[in-house]
Amino acid sequence: MQALNLDLYGFGASILTKLWRLQRTFNWQLVMPHNINKISGYFISQYCQEVRFGDYNISDISTLRYGPEQRFYAGLPTIETVVLTFLKPVDDSILTYFYGWYELMIDKQGYYYPKNHYKKDIYVSLYDRMGIQSTKFKLKGAFVKRRPSYHLSYSNDNVLMVEMELCVDTIEVEKGLLNKLIDKIF
Numbered sequence: 001m002q003a004l005n006l007d008l009y010g011f012g013a014s015i016l017t018k019l020w021r022l023q024r025t026f027n028w029q030l031v032m033p034h035n036i037n038k039i040s041g042y043f044i045s046q047y048c049q050e051v052r053f054g055d056y057n058i059s060d061i062s063t064l065r066y067g068p069e070q071r072f073y074a075g076l077p078t079i080e081t082v083v084l085t086f087l088k089p090v091d092d093s094i095l096t097y098f099y100g101w102y103e104l105m106i107d108k109q110g111y112y113y114p115k116n117h118y119k120k121d122i123y124v125s126l127y128d129r130m131g132i133q134s135t136k137f138k139l140k141g142a143f144v145k146r147r148p149s150y151h152l153s154y155s156n157d158n159v160l161m162v163e164m165e166l167c168v169d170t171i172e173v174e175k176g177l178l179n180k181l182i183d184k185i186f
Helices: 041-045 093-105 177-185
Strands: 028-031 048-052 056-058 061-066 069-074 077-079 082-087 120-127 133-149 161-167 170-175
Touching: 028 041, 028 048, 041 093, 093 133, 093 161
Parallel strands: none
Antiparallel strands: 028 120, 048 082, 056 077, 061 069, 082 161, 120 133, 133 161, 133 170
């Protein structure tokens, strides 16, 4: 708590306080789809080091002209690509998992399977300092956009990382327990 030292009533009393409750960037957890290519999604999720995704983005604005005036309207919203960065374990479980997911989409002859066969939901949960879930994102209809690429070099001795690009249909945001309680009170 931090006092603002504002005297709104002229009594010399500072009764207003500012409360900062900030989210930490490292209190999150990824939950991948279960059992792809005989590998548990929970096991794979533990190797994830970074998740990058955004909500809907309106890249095109529609314009309608009325003589010298113009009106702007929102265009069609799109979702940018979801990028997951994983540590690469020695047992190749990450590659086995994602290559198996890719094979759920396209068979050996190059034919596509129905979308309910390969589209899966992914969950990203954010936690506060006490470990209570504050926000949950559901990435609906995710599938592998492209196979992993590698950037190998002898110039450094860093741990090998694998970036996976996924496409998603929609992103749903679910409030956490604390926000649901606050909504019920007010």
